[in-house]
Amino acid sequence: MMGLVGGFGLGFLAATALGRAASRGYDMDLRPGEPLPLERIAALARAYRPGRLLEVELEHEDGREVYEVELIDAEGVEWELTFDAYTGELLIEARGD
Incomplete structure (x- = not known):
């Protein structure tokens, strides 16, 4: 008992x-020490800039791993978003060419 x-x-x-x-x-x-899943980054990108994803890449820049996301919004404007791969923090938001 x-x-x-x-x-x-x-x-x-x-x-x-x-x-x-x-x-x-x-x-x-x-798991500790692993980048966020691609699905999570895609959801974050769409939350910041709703639109159609064109490309998502995991890159190593300036000593850190980042996700670079390219998307097109409803008005046809291309955006490039860079997220910290481990925290999901938006680091850069730039209008594309």
């Missing part, structure tokens, strides 16, 4: 910890 109660307690603690991590914005699917 004590093992059952102890097992329940450990399960409860694990569920509570996972719930807190999720509520604080931690992504449980990501």
